[in-house]
Amino acid sequence: xxxxxxxxxxxxxxxxxxxxxxxxxxxxxxxxxxxxxxxxxxxxxxxxxxxxxxxxxxxxxxxxxxxxxxxxxxxxxxxxxxxxxxxxxxxxxxxxxxxxxxxxxxxxxxxxxxxxxxxxxxxxxxxxxxxxxxxxxxxxxxxxxxx
Numbered sequence: 603x604x605x606x607x608x609x610x611x612x613x614x615x616x617x618x619x620x621x622x623x624x625x626x627x628x629x630x631x632x633x634x635x636x637x638x639x640x641x642x643x644x645x646x647x648x649x650x651x652x653x654x655x656x657x658x659x660x661x662x663x664x665x666x667x668x669x670x671x672x673x674x675x676x677x678x679x680x681x682x683x684x685x686x687x688x689x690x691x692x693x694x695x696x697x698x699x700x701x702x703x704x705x706x707x708x709x710x711x712x713x714x715x716x717x718x719x720x721x722x723x724x725x726x727x728x729x730x731x732x733x734x735x736x737x738x739x740x741x742x743x744x745x746x747x748x749x
Contacts, residue, residue, distance in 0.1 A: 608721035609729040639686040654713040
């Protein structure tokens with residue numbers, strides 16, 4: 603049986619911190635989960651990355667051609683090669699779960715709501731460092747998380 607995880611933008615950036623040139627904020631446990639998903643052969647770990655994560659990364663990080671090329675080859679190609687990673691589209695069920703999230707996250711960024719809604723839809727563990735998302739998950743016991 604495969605363990606399914608959904609990751610948010612900051613967590614995937616933190617895992618690839620050397621490529622993005624940012625400090626690592628992700629726990630060792632969360633890094634091990636992502637590492638297991640990135641291997642080139644089938645794994646017990648499946649990582650679902652909502653498409654909005656890539657939109658956010660492309661929007662914020664693909665600002666210079668040199669950085670864009672580096673991210674394409676060292677980040678995106680690595681993800682594409684793994685049979686254990688899926689890019690999750692925003693579908694009707696995700697949209698329905700966004701509506702259920704409620705007022706606690708009403709002022710939160712929409713991409714974070716999409717990520718949370720994807721994890722809720724898949725009923726899986728969310729990899730996140732977002733304090734507001736963690737608080738929501740703990741209060742509602744909607745899903746589990748690691749950070």
